[in-house]
Amino acid sequence: MDTRELRFARAMVFAIEEINNSSDLLPGIILGYQILDSCASVPVAVELAFQFANGLQQLYDSKKGCVRSGRVTAIVGESGSTPTISMSRIIGPFDIPQVSHFATCACLSDKTQYPTFFRTIPSDQFQADALAKLVKHFGWTWIGAVRSNSDYGNNGMASFLRAAHKEGICVEYSESFYRTDPQSKIQQVADVIRRSTAVVVVAFTAPGDLMFLLEELTRNPSSPRQWIGSEAWVTDPEVQRFGICAGAIGFAIQQSVIPGFREYIMDLSPAKVSASHLLTEFWEGSFNCKLGKQDDLGNRVCDGTEDLQQLQNPYTDTSQLRITNMVYKAVYAIAHALHSSVCKKINSTIQCDRSIKVEPVQVLDQLKRVNFSRNGYHVSFDANGDPVAFYELINWQRNENGVLEYVTVGHYDDSLSLGQKFTIRRNISWADGGTKAGRTIH
Known part of the structure; x- marks a missing residue:
């Protein structure tokens, strides 16, 4: 199980429960939700998109005097660009808005x-x-490039190569691969890197793909390479275990604070876990036990002494919330769009019409206009449905115990004027152990 993705799903539920308890946003309106697992598979994502488009049976609650909508009014997701593209093509004709937290393909x-x-x-x-x-900026003019053979990697690398050409940067090689490729293909890409004279490697890859390449490179390591990372993997905890990427630098989504979120995801009682197939799988996999009665295989029964605080995995790691906040903001963006569709302020009091049947096209129209801040983070979309680009520059540095950590050494703010967008505020630790900022590697 990808427990980081589980944290994303829990962030969605956390935001919805916050909104349902709010007296300012959609007061008196209860948001429902359904979370489905695409398994990072395009065919599965397509199947789920059709499920969302078809909707469920619509119900009218006479006691509460409100409609329980059977049609999905908006979708949060997907995490990957390729499944997102497939989903968007299906739900687009139905005017169902889709707000992704992690699909970055231009x-x-x-x-x-x-x-x-x-x-x-x-x-x-x-x-x-x-x-x-x-x-x-660092004077590198001779580099290598690797990418995921996917919409994310191919489009991202094409954009980078065009921009690099304008900057006078030469590329020794540009290789693509995918996690389902034969091992011989992964070895071939690794050999290209080992034989190359370029010390700097720009990797526009999904973390699930890059790990296969790094495992191959670790088996027969060459001289240190200076890795330049795209945001998909440069703060991924699973990739961080590869020491050959020490000194890596790349852009990451801004580190964020979501008040109350850690307490929420760590508050898992046996009843809560048992009520969710997903949480049950997570719990049993994390503690190597079975909830309920002992099975025929003799697996240990979870006895209640399991302690989430003792777990060290991406689910429990809330030290650097980045993409998690993108999920949180996506839910709030949809809620604000819904609020504008059914609520009005009358004599300083917010009144919402619970009997209105909200159509997806109404939410779509209002999403184009959302403009708010939550926990100090602004949310709005331009004409292309994109937010203002702001990145932290991350460097993989070893602490005094030799453990790799993500250190923010600078920022990139696209809203600033040319020449002010890119700033470096701290020394960078390079692949060969040097620490001088601005140092040129040939």
Whole structure:
């Protein structure tokens, strides 16, 4: 199980429960939700998109005098660009808005193809330009490039290579691969890196793909390479275990604080866990036990002494909430759009019409207009459904115990004027152990 993705799902529920308890946002309106697992598979994502588009049976609650909508009015997700593209093509004709927290392909900004798509994470077009400026800033003019053979990797790398060419950067090789490729293909890409004269490697990859390449490189390591990372993997805890990436630098989504969230995800009673197939799988996998009665295989029964506080995995790690906040903001964006559709302020009192049957196209129209802040983080969308691009520059540095940590050494703010967008405030630790900021690697 990808427990980081489980944390994203729990962030969605946390935000919805906050909104349902709010007296300012959708007062008297209860938001419902359904969470489905695409298993990072395009065919599964397509099947789920059809389920969302078809909807469920609509019910009218006579006691509460309100409609329980049977139709999905908006979708949060997907995490990957390729499944998001597939979903968007299906739900677009139904005017169902989709707000993604992690699909960054620049192609999704095309409103002629994806008219109902929005995202709280910046488009890769901004990141590609920023990465090219970063490489140029350090004087690297001879680099290698690897990418995921997917919409995310291919589009992101194409944007980067165009930007790099404008900056006068030469590329020794540009290799693509995917996690389901034969091992021989992964070895081939690894050999290209080992034989190359370029010390700097720009990787526009999904973490699930990159880990296969790093495992191969670890088996037969070459001289240290300076890894430049895209936001998908540069703060991924599963990739962080590969020491050969020490000194890596790349752009990441802004680190955030969500008050009460850690307490929420750590508050799991046996009853809560048992009520959810997903949480049950997580619990049993994490503690190597079975909830309920002992099975025929003789597996240990969970006895109640299991302690989440003792777990060290991406679910419990809330030290650097980044994409999690993108999920949180996506839910709030939809809630604000719904609020504008059914609520009005009359004599300083917010009144919402609970009997209105909200159509997805109404939410779609209002999403284009959302403009609010939550926990100090602003949320709005431009004409392409994109937010303002702001990144932290992350460096993988070893602490005094030799453990790799993510250290924020600078920022990139696309809202600032040319020449002020890119700042470095702290020394960077390089792949070869040097620490001088601004140092050139040939």
